[in-house]
Amino acid sequence: GINAEYGLEIPIPTIAAINGPAIGAGFCVSMFCDLRITSDDAKLGANFVKVGISPGMGGTFTLPSKLNNQVCNDIVLTGRTFTGKEAEKIGVVVKSVPSRSMVLEESMTLASQIVTTTSPNATHETIKLLRKPYLDIMDSQLQLEAEAQARCFASNDFKIALASVKNKTLPVFD
Secondary structure, three states: HHHOOOOOOOOOOOOOEEOOOOOHHHHHHOOOOEEEEEEEOOEEEOOHHHHHOOOOOHHHHHHHHHHHHHHHHHHHOOEEEEEHHHHOOOOOOOOOOHHHHHHHHHHHHHHHHHHHHHHHHHHHHHHHHHHHHHHHHHHHHHHHHHHHHHHHHHHHHHHHHHHHHHHOHHHHHH
């Protein structure tokens, strides 16, 4: 099922090591991970509204459930991109490191810390508890997102946004 595809049934903590762009779908998928580490210069964002569609890939569930309401709304309603350094400041990632080459090493250090200093059983049980809300609602939320995106794809706004991306101009919506 979809829960397995998004890693929600993996019985251990998951860590997203973001050392480059995580925009749109990539950003939303990273939000399924339990922890996220990025480089200071990585670019992140949910730019869906800028291309004329509503968020997908579970973003309408993971972002509001994992981020402060104002941070979530800022990200999804403006479609702006932000750096890894800002992502740490606003709570999107647990840590941002100075260079891309350090991201995987820092992620492995965090994973090692979890493995060597915590009870495997307690960690497993905690992960199950933390993910339970996702397991209960994710299929229906993804269906709602797909329906909303289908309406957006059929709209004139989508055509305008697509043309502006192609022409590298700002969209002017009706």
